[in-house]
Amino acid sequence: MKLRQKILLLAVAPLAVAMLGIALAVRYQATALARHEHALVEAAYLQSKEMELRHYVELAQSTIKPMVDSGRKDAATREAAMEALARLDYGPDGYFFLYDLQGRNLMHPRQPELVGQDLWLMRDPEGALTIQKLIAAASKGGGSVRYLWRKPSSQQVAPKLGYVVAIPEWNWMVGTGIYLDDVEETLRRLDARAAIDIRDTMAWIGVIAGISILLVAASGLALNVSEHREADAKLRQLAQRVVQSQEQERARLSRELHDGVSQLLVSVKLVLETAANRLRIAPTESASVVPVLGMALSRLDTVFNEVRRVARNLRPxxxxxxxxxxxxxxxxxxxxxxxxxxxxxxxxxxxxxxxxxxxxxxxxxxxxxxxxxxxxxxxxxxxxxxxxxxxxxxxxxxxxxxxxxxxxxxxxxxxxxxxxxxxxxxxxxxxxxxxxxxxxxxxxxxxxxxxxxxxxxxxxxxxxxxxxxxxx
Known part of the structure; x- marks a missing residue:
C-alpha cells in the first residue's frame, strides 16, 4: 500500500469509527428514550384509567349503600342490589361484576353462564389465579389488578385493568374493569413510531457519514493530485538540472581537455617533430637534439599533471x-x-x-x-x-x-x-x-x-x- 493510500486510510478509518460510535450511541440513547417514554405513557394511561375505575366503583357503592346500611341481609334486598349493579353499565364492555369472598360468582351482566360458579381456582391463559388476585386486592381495602379476561364485544381474551372493593357486611366483592387492548395498541403505535424515527435518524447519520467520508476521500484525492503535480514538476526540474549538470560537466571537460591537455600534446608533437627534423638533416649532430627532447619531456610531465588534475576533479x-x-x-x-x-x-x-x-x-x-x-x-x-x-x-x-x-x-x-x-x-x-x-x-x-x-x-x-x- 502506498503512503498516500495509508494516509487516506488513516483519515477515513477514524472518521468511520467515530461516526459508527456516534450512530451506536444515538441508537442506544434513542432506544432508551423510547422505552422510558413507553413506560411513562403506560403509567400515565393506567393511572388515569385506575382513577376512572375508582370513580365507577364509588358510584356503584353509593348505589347500593342505602341497602347495605339498612342492615337487612335477606335475599330480596340482595337481589335488588344485584339488579341495581347490573343496570350500571357504560358501553358494550363496561359493566360491574359481583363475587362473594370465597370466589363464587354472584352477578355478571355479560357472562351470565358464570353466575353461581365457584371460580376460586380459575386461571387465565398465563396461569394466574384471577379471582384470588381480585379478592386479595378487595380484602386489603380495594385496589386495581391487571389480568386477562374474555372481552364481550370481540369474544377475544384481552388484557384488563380491574378495580375491586369489598362489602364485608354482605361478604361481597364488587368491581369493574376496562380492557387495555386499545391502550396496548396505542403503545404499539407509539413504539412503531419511535422505531421509525430511530431508523430515520440512523439513515441520516449514515448519509452524513457517507458524505463526510466522500469529502475526506475527495480532499485526499485532490491533495494527491496536487502532490503528484508538484512532484512531477520537481522531477522535471531535477531531470533538467541533471541534464544541465551533465552538459556543464561535459563542456568543462571539453574545455580543459582542449585548452590544457590538447594544447600541451600539440606542443609536444611540434617539439618532437623539430627534433626529428634536426636528426634527419644532421644525423651526426645529436647534441643539438638533447635540449629539444628535454623540452618535450618537460611538457609531457605537464600533460600528466593536467590529466591527474582533471581526473582528481572527477573523483579525488x-x-x-x-x-x-x-x-x-x-x-x-x-x-x-x-x-x-x-x-x-x-x-x-x-x-x-x-x-x-x-x-x-x-x-x-x-x-x-x-x-x-x-x-x-x-x-x-x-x-x-x-x-x-x-x-x-x-x-x-x-x-x-x-x-x-x-x-x-x-x-x-x-x-x-x-x-x-x-x-x-x-x-x-x-x-x-x-x-x-x-x-x-x-x-x-x-x-x-x-x-x-x-x-x-x-x-x-x-x-x-x-x-x-x-x-x-
Missing amino acids: ALLDDLGLFAALQHLAREMQEGSALQVDVTLHGTPRELSDEQATALFRIAQEALTNVERHAHAHRVLVTLDFAADATRLTVRDDGAGFDVARMQLDPNRGIGLRNLRERMAAQGGSFDIASGLAGTRLVASLPLAPPSSLASSSASSSAVSDISPS
Whole structure:
C-alpha cells in the first residue's frame, strides 16, 4: 500500500469509527428514550384509567349503600342490589361484576353462564389465579389488578385493568374493569413510531457519514493530485538540472581537455617533430637534439599533471587512497587557493571505514556546500567538521555568511535545486539532512547511520576487484 493510500486510510478509518460510535450511541440513547417514554405513557394511561375505575366503583357503592346500611341481609334486598349493579353499565364492555369472598360468582351482566360458579381456582391463559388476585386486592381495602379476561364485544381474551372493593357486611366483592387492548395498541403505535424515527435518524447519520467520508476521500484525492503535480514538476526540474549538470560537466571537460591537455600534446608533437627534423638533416649532430627532447619531456610531465588534475576533479584519488578526511582537507586547500575564503577542517572521534557510497555522498555534500558558500554566502570563514560518533557519521559545514530564508528557498520551484539534491542524496543512503540559516550564518548537517558490515565488505571487495583489473 502506498503512503498516500495509508494516509487516506488513516483519515477515513477514524472518521468511520467515530461516526459508527456516534450512530451506536444515538441508537442506544434513542432506544432508551423510547422505552422510558413507553413506560411513562403506560403509567400515565393506567393511572388515569385506575382513577376512572375508582370513580365507577364509588358510584356503584353509593348505589347500593342505602341497602347495605339498612342492615337487612335477606335475599330480596340482595337481589335488588344485584339488579341495581347490573343496570350500571357504560358501553358494550363496561359493566360491574359481583363475587362473594370465597370466589363464587354472584352477578355478571355479560357472562351470565358464570353466575353461581365457584371460580376460586380459575386461571387465565398465563396461569394466574384471577379471582384470588381480585379478592386479595378487595380484602386489603380495594385496589386495581391487571389480568386477562374474555372481552364481550370481540369474544377475544384481552388484557384488563380491574378495580375491586369489598362489602364485608354482605361478604361481597364488587368491581369493574376496562380492557387495555386499545391502550396496548396505542403503545404499539407509539413504539412503531419511535422505531421509525430511530431508523430515520440512523439513515441520516449514515448519509452524513457517507458524505463526510466522500469529502475526506475527495480532499485526499485532490491533495494527491496536487502532490503528484508538484512532484512531477520537481522531477522535471531535477531531470533538467541533471541534464544541465551533465552538459556543464561535459563542456568543462571539453574545455580543459582542449585548452590544457590538447594544447600541451600539440606542443609536444611540434617539439618532437623539430627534433626529428634536426636528426634527419644532421644525423651526426645529436647534441643539438638533447635540449629539444628535454623540452618535450618537460611538457609531457605537464600533460600528466593536467590529466591527474582533471581526473582528481572527477573523483579525488585521496578519497579512495587515504579516506574521507584527507579528501576534505585537500578540497579545503583547493578552495582556499582560488579565493580569500578560509576553510578549516576538523576531525572528531575515531575514524572508521565507510562504504564507497557513503564517503562519496559526504564528500559531494561538502563540495556542493563549499561551492555555495563561495558563490552566495559572502562569508570569510568556513568550518567543516567530520564527526565519527557512536551512532552515525556526521558532516557539519558552518559559515559566517549572510544566510538565507531556508523555507522560502525550499518552496520556490525555481530555486533550491542544489539543496533538494543534497537532501535526496542523503535520503538515498538512509541518512538525514538538516540546514539552518540566519543572520549569523548557515549551518548544514548531513548524518549517515552506521553501515552494516555486509555493505562494507561488499564495497571493499568491489574496490579490490577494480584495483585487480586496473592496468598497472
